[in-house]
Amino acid sequence: MIGSILLSILSVAASKSLDYTSTARNFSIVLVYFTQTKTDHEVVLAPFGLWSLMGQVAFAANGTTRYELQSTLISNASNEKSYFENLDNLTNKLKEPSDGVEMMIKNFLFRDKSLKVPLDFVTRVEQTKGNIWSVDFADISAPRLLNSIIKSTTKFPIPVFGPNDLNATDLIFSNVFSFKGKWSTPFNASNTYVLTSVDAAGNPVDSVNIMSQEMNVPFSDIKKLKATVTELPFGTDAKFCMLIIKPYEGVTVTEVYKQLASVLLKNIFDKLKSDFNDVGTKNITVKLPRFEKQSFLVLNAPLNDMGTYTIFDPDKAELSGLSEDPLYVATVEQRARIFVSEEGVDVYSTIPANLEIATSTRPIYAKPFIFFIVHKSTMTILVGGIYGKS
Numbered sequence: 001m002i003g004s005i006l007l008s009i010l011s012v013a014a015s016k017s018l019d020y021t022s023t024a025r026n027f028s029i030v031l032v033y034f035t036q037t038k039t040d041h042e043v044v045l046a047p048f049g050l051w052s053l054m055g056q057v058a059f060a061a062n063g064t065t066r067y068e069l070q071s072t073l074i075s076n077a078s079n080e081k082s083y084f085e086n087l088d089n090l091t092n093k094l095k096e097p098s099d100g101v102e103m104m105i106k107n108f109l110f111r112d113k114s115l116k117v118p119l120d121f122v123t124r125v126e127q128t129k130g131n132i133w134s135v136d137f138a139d140i141s142a143p144r145l146l147n148s149i150i151k152s153t154t155k156f157p158i159p160v161f162g163p164n165d166l167n168a169t170d171l172i173f174s175n176v177f178s179f180k181g182k183w184s185t186p187f188n189a190s191n192t193y194v195l196t197s198v199d200a201a202g203n204p205v206d207s208v209n210i211m212s213q214e215m216n217v218p219f220s221d222i223k224k225l226k227a228t229v230t231e232l233p234f235g236t237d238a239k240f241c242m243l244i245i246k247p248y249e250g251v252t253v254t255e256v257y258k259q260l261a262s263v264l265l266k267n268i269f270d271k272l273k274s275d276f277n278d279v280g281t282k283n284i285t286v287k288l289p290r291f292e293k294q295s296f297l298v299l300n301a302p303l304n305d306m307g308t309y310t311i312f313d314p315d316k317a318e319l320s321g322l323s324e325d326p327l328y329v330a331t332v333e334q335r336a337r338i339f340v341s342e343e344g345v346d347v348y349s350t351i352p353a354n355l356e357i358a359t360s361t362r363p364i365y366a367k368p369f370i371f372f373i374v375h376k377s378t379m380t381i382l383v384g385g386i387y388g389k390s
Contacts, residue, residue, distance in 0.1 A: 098237055101240050159350070170323070240374065
């Protein structure tokens with residue numbers, strides 16, 4: 001029997017080594033980029049959960065599959081114990097209390113009761129604070145049972161599994177993620193106004209609510225990036241922030257994104273800090289759309305572009321560390337939703353994406369920008385995306 005894995009990342013969120021945290025950060029940046037190239041609308045992703053779960057799969061893989069996964073994860077880690085100790089340290093750092101921010105992240109593993117999973121893999125999942133549940137996937141009520149397990153364990157309110165998500169599946173990796181952050185300086189709703197976008201002929205094509213507020217926040221004009229960057233902190237301790245990266249006039253998001261290969265996130269934060277210290281208490285006018293966006297994404301193709309192929313091939317996948325039965329990954333899906341308002345940001349992400357309820361997304365024809373929600377001390381990207389279409 002050849003089984004399949006639904007690599008379920010239910011996500012929309014420190015190492016002692018900066019190199020370790022940089023692998024998660026770089027993976028997130030690259031994944032958002034390649035995902036955008038595969039879609040015709042805006043993208044929102046919560047990449048950290050996917051990165052952490054793919055690491056678990058990588059250490060259960062062999063041969064070409066393991067090499068591809070480690071290349072995609074931008075990691076050459078060979079010491080399994082050290083890798084998962086670092087992951088545990090990083091996750092604990094992300095979960096430290098922060099004023100004005102509520103964040104939840106939790107891993108699950110669901111296996112069909114007929115599938116035998118090696119003890120060392122079970123131990124590895126438990127060491128990373130994951131949960132393993134044995135369920136009869138053939139039972140028609142199994143999706144509801146999985147939803148209830150997730151809800152009772154995490155209070156995550158969104159149904160994760162649809163009625164067909166367990167079909168022809170033997171093993172499911174899951175991660176649920178939610179983030180609620182209150183701006184350190186909220187926008188005054190009375191300042192919000194409507195901006196009408198026009199096409200090349202001057203015809204109105206869309207209306208966007210623009211929030212506007214004078215704030216004393218870090219802001220930089222980064223010429224090498226061909227963009228301006230604004231840092232909007234959350235809460236009173238500013239452990240988390242949202243970076244808004246707006247391309248120069250006439251510069252595309254793609255052009256700016258390519259510059260992130262040389263202008264690292266650390267460079268951006270260093271520049272923001274330096275400019276903020278130089279400017280001092282001078283206020284700037286921050287303008288940001290109030291928006292809600294949702295993505296239903298199948299990530300197989302972006303992961304192909306990042307170097308992962310054989311894990312999706314029933315004849316080539318090498319995953320003997322997961323089961324004696326031959327397994328492969330059928331789909332990597334994510335459903336992510338973000339709501340940005342005058343008060344703050346609310347994000348959740350679920351996988352499987354429950355594609356049966358997916359609705360078409362109407363593009364927003366507004367000046368596009370890149371956004372990241374970042375844990376500052378580790379520079380971990382919890383949420384990333386691109387808003388607007390040119």
